[in-house]
Amino acid sequence: MLPCGAVSSALIIEADPRLAIRLATILAARSLPAAVLADPDRALARVRAEPPALVLLRVELPGTSGFAVCNRLRRDDDTRAIP
Known part of the structure; x- marks a missing residue:
């Protein structure tokens, strides 16, 4: 099930092009x-x-960790359901 308002797309958060x-x-x-x-x-x-x-998320990101980004997404009611 997609979050409300979601489009059928993905977001890749990756430092290696x-x-x-x-x-x-x-x-x-x-x-x-x-x-x-x-x-x-x-x-x-x-x-x-x-x-x-x-969301596909790298663990090592510039200036922060992917775990920190994931935690921020999980704490937000609007983004926590996004796999």
Whole structure:
């Protein structure tokens, strides 16, 4: 079940552009377009503005950890249901 207002897309939060492109290509082949962001703060703002159907998140991100970003998403009532 998609969160209310979600579009059928994914958000990849990944600092390595080669891996991000590879992941986006795999998802696109399965009819799930993906946006890619490396900056965790911009990614969090994007998730709140345009909730994706799925978030793929790297553990090591510039300036923070993926675990911290995941915790912020889980504490927010509007984003906690996004897988």
